Amino acid sequence: MGVSSFVVQLLNGLAGASSLFLVAAGLSLIFGVTRIVNFAHGSFFMVGIYLAYSLVGKFGASLGFWPALLLAAVITGVLGALVEMVLLRRIYKAPELFQLLATFALVLVIKDAALWIWGPEELLGPRAPGLAGSVDILGRNFPAYDLFLIVVGPLVLGALTLLLTRTRWGTLVRAATQDREMVSALGVNQAWLFTAVFALGALLAGLGGALQLPREPATLEMDLNTIGAAFVVVVVGGMGSIPGAYAAALLIAEIKAICIWLGVVELFGVSVSFSKLTLVVEFLVMAVVLVVRPWGLMGKAQANSRHTGLAEAPLRHPGRWFKLGGAALMAALVLLPWLTAGSPYLSVLMIDLMIAALFAASLHFIMGPAGMHSFGHAAYFGLGAYAAALLVRSAGIPMELALVLAPFAAAVGALIYGWFCVRLSGTYLAMLTLAFAQITWAICYQWDGFTGGSNGLTGVWPAAWLADKVNYYYLTLALVTGAVLLLRRVLFSPFGYALRAGRDSALRADAIGIDVKRMQWVGFIIAGGFAGLGGALFAFSKGSISPEALAVGKSVDGLVMVLLGGIQTLSGPVVGAVTFTWLHDTVARNTDYWRAMLGAIILLLVLLFPQGIAGSIKHLIDSWQERRRHRAAAAIHTTTKEQA
Template sequence: MEFSALLAQLLNGLAEASSLFLVAAGLSLIFGVTRIVNFAHGSFYMLGLYVAYSTVEYLVGRLGPAGFWVGLVVAPVAVGAFGALVEIVLLRRIYKAPELFQLLGTFALVLVINDATLYLWGPEELLGRRAPGLAGSISLLGRQFPTYNLFLMVIGPLVLGLVWLLLARTRWGVLVRAATEDRQMLGALGVNQAWLFTAVFALGALLAGLGGAVQLPREPANLALDLRSIGDAFVVVVVGGMGSLPGAYLAALLIAEIKALCVGIGSVHVLGLDFSLSKLTLVVEFLVMAVVLVVRPWGLLGKPQAGSRNSAPAEAPLRPAGNGLRWVALVVFVALAALPLLQTWLPYASVLAQDVLVSVLFAVSLHFIMGPGGLHSFGHAAYFGLGAYGAGILLKVLTLPMPLAFTFAPLVAGLGALLFGWFCVRLSGVYLAMLTLAFSQIVWSVVFQWEAVTGGSNGLTGVWPAAWLGDTAYYYLTLVLVAASVLLVRRIVFSPFGYALRAARDSALRADAIGIDVMRVRWAAFVVAGLFAGLAGALFVFSKGGVSPDVMAVGKSVDGLVMVLLGGIQQLVGPLLGASVFSVLQDSIMRATDYWRAVFGGVILLLVLVFPHGIAGFFQGLGNAWARLAARKPALLPREKRA
């Protein structure tokens, strides 16, 4: 490749690094002070682009070319004000909720904002105007380089310098840094933390809006920007080090330049084989994140953390189900078994029930490592997808009989969990969650691009059960396997291995001191969860007759998180309730309105506010309150003694 072309790509990488940094800087600030993993941060980026489009179109007609630059200033300010409103109305109400429920609340906000954007701007992509004075290009070593990219190359370091001055040279910045280190002490000194949090959240949203606004001449505004940008922002923040703005810029620069090199080089010839580096652009940031977290778990410029600054309250010990709950489970099982007999009156019920059963098993497998294991995963869909694709490839490519393909599919997922889990269990918290996301995206990229085996973006079709499993037989197979799997997981939780896993969750140091191999126990739990997720994937692919890469995309992992958190992470019945409610709500709302995301997100927000410990936790709290009330009520004496 010519040197001039490579240099042009590297300069484009500098412009892309500034764009990545702007959205990541706000996310880093918000997490550092409020400790909220703000999943809606990508929505602020998307809003910045949409608001900039409308503002520029309005102002250019009245102010001329100057309206473009005024619009680029007004849009992020408007997004910052909206972020402050979100913090005041919603986030203040969930600061004391468990961290994962805060994540659930911000994810619901993503759904609401996405449909609100759809309603206001429509489904079509909107391409903005060229920047006045920067619309052309300059000649650089015989190559044409966009002039606007020079502006982007400057704005990233400029914003970094301004934010650094704000944090290092102002009293407000001192308070922000103090809140990052010790919020409790800051409150004891009389500082109004509520308004400090609001100001930080508004600044973070403003930076995300600025990151979207400056993309107006380069990228059309579309509804997919929210989830795409939040993934990139999380990667940059984690690679750079949580809370480190210089680290965020360094990470953005590293990732953007590696992407530029992959595009510039195109392909390499090694050992007689051609390898396309340009295809790595889909996953290169996750490869970088995986390598950095394995070598330096706290990021490039981050600091090791001895433990969480905000210790969660001690969890009540898990107890086996009582007789009442067992009878309820038996009644539910019998009702599900009777559904196919009611096809004349409820033709769709058994289809929906089969989807719910698959979702239940997927949620139970994720809950096993998140609840008893205390291991947060943002990439659990990888094992669901490995089970689904494993069954499809074994059946269609290797031509194994359906029973054998179905049997070996969970083992494929288990092998994936065995490999990835070895790296993942060495981390904790956000870093663990992001490493699981990185491995999930790597698997998704392989499946998406290995067209000869996986079918690429088209996926695999014609993956149907054997003839003897036709009609309702496959439904009953799903019912029996899911019920058996749920019972087996419960048995594992109350086995010595389960107690060791919970001991490692509650206090790894004490568990290690009494002879428990914490890493090995967590690794084994990862494999067990992967096996059950793979079984769910195998049941899914044969029920649908095919599979596509969407089953292991980020959205599927988020669905699993929502199911677990919605039901309640501290109760074993939580994932069953959460998966059932999630699947039924999603199905009914999607068929009822085009704006189902907003309605669904509103329902989740309501559940988060009303049930901060999940649906199962809410009902358990009611039961405990009733039991305490009954214990305090004096026993009625016989009539003759009362007289």
């Protein structure tokens, strides 16, 4: 822990900050103009490094290295422009979360395309010609290429600043950031402006990836790893602020560098491993910044778009045909194990489908009626699963009692996190939920003595009378059905109406005496408790639990389920959960490129059913009934006229 090692770690942080800034700057630029939370931005980073690897191999590592890196960035920018023109132009008027769903599907397609072209192996590029050596700094060797990266960040920041402040195009971009509809009303071709911004953002991400070629190997996991860090930088810096993104990248990278430099430190007789904090330090920073300054370091409240999708329709009690369909479905589910006795795997799959339906229904409870979008709902699913496992393994509590107590443990987590989260709204609320979820994941991932660390906990089996999967199937069916019906009942109670009032107009709800934040907090706790019940059922069905149960991927799966089914209907999350889980299982078992096929199916469903599957079916039924009423009214009018 000398001065020289401290200086070297700070320089490492500066180099990392420059690379992260390139990705975050493009993401911030795209969001500022198009208002799209581009989940596929990390994929452009991954494509950039893969293209750089191939082009350097083709042109040669000596003379062709630097042109190859620049060409890789340009090609990535062109790819971004094509994505914007072919896909995103069709969904600009859709709700923001459906845009997120489309870009998530794009991640799956691009990942499998990279797998098909470059294979699953890690690909390490050559060293940069002229910068392959090291520089002596205070008696320590420091890579010359990292010094080059330190300079790149400020240069790109300066170039973007000049582009946005000294050119007509930059003026239009800044105007679109404030009010893009007014820019269109003034005669600016909004479509091509969006395309140019998206291409520039993708080019910056591709450049960031290409510049990483001499530092780290190209892998298929770079997309999701990068997009998480980029989101954090953009939110901490302030959505749409390029200088804020650079300041946030510097802050986070330097804190990580200091944690590595500190290593293991004795504090009051306790060994604290600061190096382990590097897994979660950016989310700790984001949580603190959003609690203290909700708009980020240099951000401000974003103007609402005038085209945010269809208005939220009031939830309606299920009609007669819906009740009959539900009764028929329940009868089929009760008889299913007897009808499929020769296929035991189907019972296992149905248990997974029902648990997914409960998880999605609990998320929909706060997303739809309460209007709170969560990117970290898996935290409560995982808390319930770990609580059930620990109660059985460590406390020796019977499985039945653990199944009752686990949801309360998840609800306690939601109570603590929700107190902070409900004070924000929109994207900032979603990112704060993500931060808390990642903090929870890091604790479970690293606390080896309590949670089993990365290996998780095994031997979490149900009671003897539930050892038969058919018996466990019926227990899951009873609990999930009861939980979903109870959530529906709550939504049609005075509390549920208060939640919807706060979502539709917080000012009017407050004026009539509703404590909106308190209602949202209670809704957050209820949703967390039911997600915890799903997690407990999951743990006992699998016999084990690992940190993957509360990772970002699980939260994203929940979002996909809710949006795929339709956020404006009560049956939407159940339909979406069953569709997504069944597709995931079926496609994954029948092709090596299951991600691309699943992503293509999701994209197709998004384009064909912009209100979700259940939402679109409901819209068709309502339209058909409306036409019938019009025809009946016209017939009555004609008959009355003839009689007169």
